[in-house]
Amino acid sequence: MSGEVPLGAVPRPTVSSVALLAGVSRQTVSNALNNPERLQPATLKKVLDTIEETGYVRSAAARQMRTARSGVIAYRLDRVRDGIGGAVLDTFLHALSAEAERRDYRVMLYTADSDEAELRQFSRLTRARTVDAFILIETHRDDVRYGWLSEHGIPFSVFGRPWSSDGTNHQHSLNHAWIDVDGAAGTAQATRHLLELGHREIAFVGWPHGSETGDERRRGWAETLARAGTDAPRRQSLDSWQPDGILSGSNAARRLLDAGATAFVCASDSLAIGAYSAVQAAGGQGAVVGFDDTPTAAALGLSSVRQPLDEAVGWALGSVFAQLDGAPGVPGEPSLLTPQLVVRASSRPVRGTTA
Amino acid sequence: MSGEVPLGAVPRPTVSSVALLAGVSRQTVSNALNNPERLQPATLKKVLDTIEETGYVRSAAARQMRTARSGVIAYRLDRVRDGIGGAVLDTFLHALSAEAERRDYRVMLYTADSDEAELRQFSRLTRARTVDAFILIETHRDDVRYGWLSEHGIPFSVFGRPWSSDGTNHQHSLNHAWIDVDGAAGTAQATRHLLELGHREIAFVGWPHGSETGDERRRGWAETLARAGTDAPRRQSLDSWQPDGILSGSNAARRLLDAGATAFVCASDSLAIGAYSAVQAAGGQGAVVGFDDTPTAAALGLSSVRQPLDEAVGWALGSVFAQLDGAPGVPGEPSLLTPQLVVRASSRPVRGTTA
DNA sequence: TCAGCCAATTTGATTGATCAAATGGCCGAT
DNA sequence: ATCGGCCATTTGATCAATCAAATTGGCTGA
Structure with missing residues (x-):
């Protein structure tokens, strides 16, 4: 009987339990993580040590409640089409995921068979505040997605330039954030x-x-x-x-x-x-x-x-974060990257x- | 000036605002979504109609706070290796994402270059309660991941049988949930x-x-x-x-x-x-x-x-959900699926x- | 007639973090 | 000696949902 499930054996540490242990208040623990400069070095160290000891990690949900940020970016996963060509998007997705992690964000997947289905996903994911932003791929003519997201004020950024209905790559009437490879x-x-x-x-x-x-x-x-x-x-x-x-x-x-x-x-x-x-x-x-x-x-x-997929990912994420941080709808100049x-x-x- | 950002124009509907509109209490709205059988048909309809009208969707974060469920499953995204062979895992991931959606779950990605890095991800993701469970792939000899997750009582399920260190596919000492193709x-x-x-x-x-x-x-x-x-x-x-x-x-x-x-x-x-x-x-x-x-x-x-990747995905998710629903550590008999x-x-x- | 019960619905408490405002201590200026 | 101001830290309120317990009202049977 050694393999018992230790679920809940020790209650998960919280900001309060850590505070109690460190002999400070909840807010001080919170500040140690979010605004370390507000604390006295000695206090900061004490709190961080306690956090380390207890293995405390902020509850994503509680945090999201207050900050209205989920820390999650959505990406549509398409059905596999071509085994070889698909590798490009695979690489893109891996880079996206890795880079997002570096910035303390996560990538969540969704699927959609059509534009309408995708708009429904937009609606669900944003209304439930499950995700903060979208990274779109596979641009096409008369793409209705940019419009929807723009109207709803959801940050997003696109890998692929906007193709207008006449096939030229004139700017879309709504100018949004996009990056593409030349x-x-x-x-x-x-x-x-x-x-x-x-x-x-x-x-x-x-x-x-x-x-x-x-x-x-x-x-x-x-x-x-x-x-x-x-x-x-x-x-x-x-x-x-x-x-x-x-x-x-x-x-x-x-x-x-x-x-x-x-x-x-x-x-x-x-x-x-x-x-x-x-x-x-x-x-x-x-x-x-x-x-x-x-x-x-x-x-x-x-x-x-x-x-240059890493660059493209870096730009796309940078743009999305800028939008999240309240930058106006106008994105940093979209551009074409030169391949090598x-x-x-x-x-x-x-x-x-x-x- | 038509393209103004409508952020916050109308405050996002909540369980309370919907309740007010429908002329019932918060809990009744909650019940309409979670325990419809508890409500009188007429009340249920009234509430559901109001929900429809307002476009209300439950806040994922608030829900997660109370229920201690994130509704998210984690999957490790590997760097692309082989363009053609990779298509199998691509297909698996797509099926996983689609099937998870069908069950009101989502798939979140993480990356890891080594087993240790992956254990660190396990730790972060579970401590922050960002995810409820893991779907593991790419099993290998002396795989330390099962042990870690089992010890920590985290539900998981594996696509690929456990290979013990002598190369045979004898059962691991910890018997966990796995599925594989014969x-x-x-x-x-x-x-x-x-x-x-x-x-x-x-x-x-x-x-x-x-x-x-x-x-x-x-x-x-x-x-x-x-x-x-x-x-x-x-x-x-x-x-x-x-x-x-x-x-x-x-x-x-x-x-x-x-x-x-x-x-x-x-x-x-x-x-x-x-x-x-x-x-x-x-x-x-x-x-x-x-x-x-x-x-x-x-x-x-x-x-x-x-x-039969769809079957494998179905089994893996089924197993994980069973574990989440408090089934004991013993998974439904793991098995080999026959390919076609x-x-x-x-x-x-x-x-x-x-x- | 009224206690007792059941079903339907409501109220109160809680989850874990952060924001905003309040507190206490210490300094120099009045 | 006293007070404004500043710094570090603490307290109170809040985010949006759900759980648990309390309430309401209708109905039954002694």
Whole structure:
């Protein structure tokens, strides 16, 4: 009979029980944790020591009652779609959780199948004061979420720029806090890198038109090639539109290799992995650069454009905390972060690759 | 000046304000939500209507104060490792979050780089009464987490069986609530399926020895082959050990094809994707079955063994709630769930495949 | 007729922390 | 000697709900 449940054996320490032990009042204990500068060094030490001894931790609920802060940020967890591409959001979420902890906050998940369902979640979570703010992802046209949260005065910040209904990325009428990664800058960087390696016939393996993110990544490649002197018809013949996926990528790359391509800029690592395998099957001549720098890409030695997710998370949280601290609705200037190309074996100069 | 922040414009409805409006007392409002059977139908309706009108939602914090329940379950979010394999835990987490919501609970994330760090998180989260219970994953040898939580009387439940230090899966001295998927049953099912298709030279593409999960999956294949009459030396020659990954998978499959294999049971979808591409490169003759039924596998038409994650989540939550409701430390019999083979193009009978 | 009982509803107390205001001690200035 | 002012600390009130005990009123049966 040694494994008895010690539930409630010792009543959980409270601000009062700690105060009693330390020989001070409740408020002094509270101050030791919240406003240490108000206490005399000796008193502070005494109280902190007692806190240490008893293992006292403030009750989240009681604290929240008085301060009207839950210390929790909500994040919508989507159903898994694509195993590889999903890694980006996984990484984002991990960074978010870790960074939130560093700032004494926590991340709580919710799910929603539609915008309406998500608004219902907003409503529940905020009315119950379960969370203080939201971090939104997966922006889309006519996104009703910003409006709802703004109207209700709930702090939030978005990873992804607001796309207005005509597909341009004009500012939304409600200007809210958002951060995004400059996809065009990423593919442009990749394309320049391949140009420097001596490649001239640089193809793009991208998604079908209509995806904002995808179109933007294509643009970075196209503009860079244009600047390097590749004419429009030639660019057209080096472009391709594929649903995301490894197989799509290798099929497209095979065709483009036949058309004379010697290097590939891809809209995702999935496509790039496929393209890389096609290149290797064809003798290994040809360079490939992916997008997102997923662990899989790293493992395969695939060059890839890395999104600065830690920065994005830092900015998003910073913005949300500023709003919580009463900053006006106007967020610190939203901006595009520049991604960074990570060069690996798939795009290193090999013998005979020079122009 | 239309976009003013309406913060606090109307004071948030409380149990008292709703009571006033409905012409009843606070407690009656509380009962309407928590013990509706105690109220007269007419009173109940009146109160519920008022709640609806005002959009009242109970304050999570105040509720938690009195009930000593946070309504939150904690889950450790790991850093992303493998883009494809990670999808399993992603799916698990999504299912967990969705199912928790259905039961009026929420999932909160925490991170930890080591067991010690995780124990510290346990301590903080439980002392602050931020969470009610934990769902643990990634079990390993000499896992100290069960012990800590048991000693502290914190409800928890584990996805993954307890591995004792000698590598067997003997019961831990502290018997706790766990659920796991019978990997051997999965690979056995896959192997039988391939036998039925007429294959006789069925290879296994698995991980190096030492991973419990991996060894178990190998066992299911080996035992089924043995039962079908394949002798040990032959089995040995059809076995392979690979670090997880697409490339590893295709390399191994190429070698095994040369050794006469006509079908492949794989320890993961990553390996299977690689094996499948090797098979296709070699003319498309040969069947492949993966493990985990990731979205990528589905997209590629790869047969795969699907883990019943929804069931696992349901069981884990059920167990945790039972513990919260004061059930003794003894959990409902822990068990192994049987995975289900999903047959797709990669292992369908094609002309000429029959023995 | 009225005690007794039951069901429906109300009142009082409590949860654990923090805010706001009050207290006590000590200093220098009047 | 006395008083305003300052500092460190304490006391009282409050956040929004629920538990536990008290109340109300209707109905039954001796």
